[in-house]
Amino acid sequence: xxxxxxxxxxxxxxxxxxxxxxxxxxxxxSSLDVLRPLxxxxxxxxxxxxxxxxMEVLAPVVGTVRNVFDTQVAAALLGFPAxxxxxxxxxxxxGIELHKSQTRTDWSRRPLSTAQIEYALDDVRNxxxxxxxxxxxxxxxxxxxxxxxxxxxxxxxxxxxDPEQAWLRIKTFADLDADRQRLAQLLAAWRERRAMSSDRxxxxxxxxxxxxxxxxxxPRDHAALERIRELPDGIRANSGAQLLELVSAAAxxxxxxxxxxxxxxxxxxxxxxxxxxxxxxxxxxxxELAPEILATRRELETLVRGERDGALMHGxxxxxxxxxxxxxx
Numbered sequence: 001x002x003x004x005x006x007x008x009x010x011x012x013x014x015x016x017x018x019x020x021x022x023x024x025x026x027x028x029x030s031s032l033d034v035l036r037p038l039x040x041x042x043x044x045x046x047x048x049x050x051x052x053x054x055m056e057v058l059a060p061v062v063g064t065v066r067n068v069f070d071t072q073v074a075a076a077l078l079g080f081p082a083x084x085x086x087x088x089x090x091x092x093x094x095g096i097e098l099h100k101s102q103t104r105t106d107w108s109r110r111p112l113s114t115a116q117i118e119y120a121l122d123d124v125r126n127x128x129x130x131x132x133x134x135x136x137x138x139x140x141x142x143x144x145x146x147x148x149x150x151x152x153x154x155x156x157x158x159x160x161x162d163p164e165q166a167w168l169r170i171k172t173f174a175d176l177d178a179d180r181q182r183l184a185q186l187l188a189a190w191r192e193r194r195a196m197s198s199d200r201x202x203x204x205x206x207x208x209x210x211x212x213x214x215x216x217x218x219p220r221d222h223a224a225l226e227r228i229r230e231l232p233d234g235i236r237a238n239s240g241a242q243l244l245e246l247v248s249a250a251a252x253x254x255x256x257x258x259x260x261x262x263x264x265x266x267x268x269x270x271x272x273x274x275x276x277x278x279x280x281x282x283x284x285x286x287x288e289l290a291p292e293i294l295a296t297r298r299e300l301e302t303l304v305r306g307e308r309d310g311a312l313m314h315g316x317x318x319x320x321x322x323x324x325x326x327x328x329x
Contacts, residue, residue: 001108006195006202008057011107016124017044023117026061027108035062045069047127049086051154059159066155071127073150074134077143079288090126093133098122146316163192170208173215177257183250184215190246206235206243218256220247272304273297276325283321294321304329 002008013024013032026032039046039062048054051070058065075089076082087098102119105112112120138144167173167188173181188211195202209230219225225240277291277300284291295312302310303325312322 006199007060010057010061012120014120014124016127021121021125023120032061039063039065042067047071047131056159068151068154069131070151070154071130071134074138074147076293077146078134078137082290082292090130093130094126096126149315161192163189166192170212172212175260179252179257180215183247183252186246186250187211187214214243216259218247218252269304272329273300275328276300276303279325279328280321283324
């Protein structure tokens with residue numbers, strides 16, 4: 001659960017190994033430090049579905065998770081949809097129909113019913129045989145190397161947020177002048193630190209829309225701050241002085257630079273992206289893969305802009321599709 005906190009609250013942990021499946025109640029324990037050595041160890045393999053989501057929640061309480069097998073990623077490399085669900089995958093691969101009766105359960109409530117616990121245990125009971133089947137198919141198709149690269153990338157990710165980089169979450173700031181970007185960085189870092197220290201959602205500290213308007217309008221006094229419509233009255237009253245201090249610290253020239261005009265899409269670039277997308281679809285079709293597994297539209301746009309350090313230019317994607325796309329530019 002993360003509706004009222006900055007850090008996701010781990011309400012239930014399911015573990016399975018060697019035919020044993022158990023539910024662990026994190027709410028009844030002072031810590032899960034006992035699991036840290038196991039999660040950080042090279043063996044055994046940790047099997048998860050959509051691992052990034054789980055690892056983001058697990059990282060603060062059990063630390064680094066090494067040697068991961070993500071069944072969703074494995075399935076995607078075998079031709080399943082990129083975001084295939086666990087229940088669908090279990091049905092297709094193992095022929096087992098999982099019940100969905102507890103999908104909307106509030107896992108923070110206690111006690112959990114027998115039906116809820118059985119539903120939760122199904123999440124781990126089928127992971128070992130699922131891994132075995134998927135790994136076998138990857139080997140048969142010669143794609144185990146692709147998968148290992150994907151897992152190495154997941155394993156190298158840090159799930160600790162750097163407040164100084166928090167402003168990059170809001171994409172519209174990328175086109176602003178350097179002075180406003182400096183202000184955006186200061187505001188977003190302040191918000192992130194406040195959210196972390198109080199364990200409250202960042203939107204409760206300062207909504208995205210209000211942060212964006214402050215960056216665009218650069219209010220320099222309380223009267224100007226009053227004109228920020230997206231700024232809730234309570235935040236204005238409690239944090240208005242701090243927000244103005246941050247604006248002052250950013251040293252944005254007065255008047256600020258004109259806001260950039262919305263760029264019209266470049267017809268030539270659009271044509272190039274469409275041509276590359278056709279190539280990617282053709283190659284994906286020959287491999288019976290979803291096209292977005294090989295190349296997303298954003299990655300294609302990056303390539304057309306001349307950037308060569310993206311995913312398409314590294315590892316197995318470079319060999320399978322990247323070099324072919326470069327020839328078409």
